[in-house]
Amino acid sequence: MPQKLPESLQSALDHFKRLPGIGPKTALRFIFYLLKLPPGEIEKFSDSIRALLADVNFCAVCHGLSAALPCPICADPRRNRTQICVVAETQDIYAIEATREFAGRYHVLGGLLNPPDGIIPDKLKIKELLARLAKEPAGEIILAINPTIEGESTMLYLTNLLKSYSVKVTRLARGLPVGGDLEYADEITLRDALRGRREMM
Ligand code: ZN
Helix, strand or coil: CCCCCCHHHHHHHHHHHCCCCCCHHHHHHHHHHHHCCCCCHHHHHHHHHHHHHHHCEECCCCCCEECCCCCHHHHCCCCCCCEEEEECCHHHHHHHHHHCCCCCEEEECCCCCEHHHCECHHHCCHHHHHHHHHHCCCCEEEECCCCCHHHHHHHHHHHHHHCCCCCEEEECCCCCCCCCCHHHCCHHHHHHHHHCCEECC
8 A cells, every 4th residue: 555544444454355355455445335335324334244243153063153043954853863064164054055955964164174374173163073973973974065175185184084983974076166165156066066975985
């Protein structure tokens, strides 16, 4: 930035820049857009963010974000308990639910392994997955994780870990957009990837 920005603007900029895929230029565009909104709109925007804090929490069973605790999927007695679909983030649940192909339950890791960025196994909900399995054995763990470098190393780590549990571990079939997020896969691609899932070695 050529000149020093007012403190409030710099602070807003720093927050917007932390959003995924947002650089300083886009962050500034957002801020100027917000500043030009009709009176009251910025307040509504900030209220909605504040409400997130108050209303949305992590489900103690699957660790997905939810307003109700446990989340509606964990609380639904019609969902089968023999399949657990492991995903990186809560939004991946929405993508898989949209396929209407899966009737089991989920487990949200809260990210993918990335040791250079400090994301080691302890930072993910892996211990919680093992504790869940010990309490309530499942027949199949579906790793619905995108095949990025981090995704592959997370799947490998989990597969090795799960060897000592008598559970089948499967992964989605190929065909997902490589490097993209699961949430960006279209429903048909994701449904086919679920149907064609294969067992990990
Ligand atoms: Zn849940």
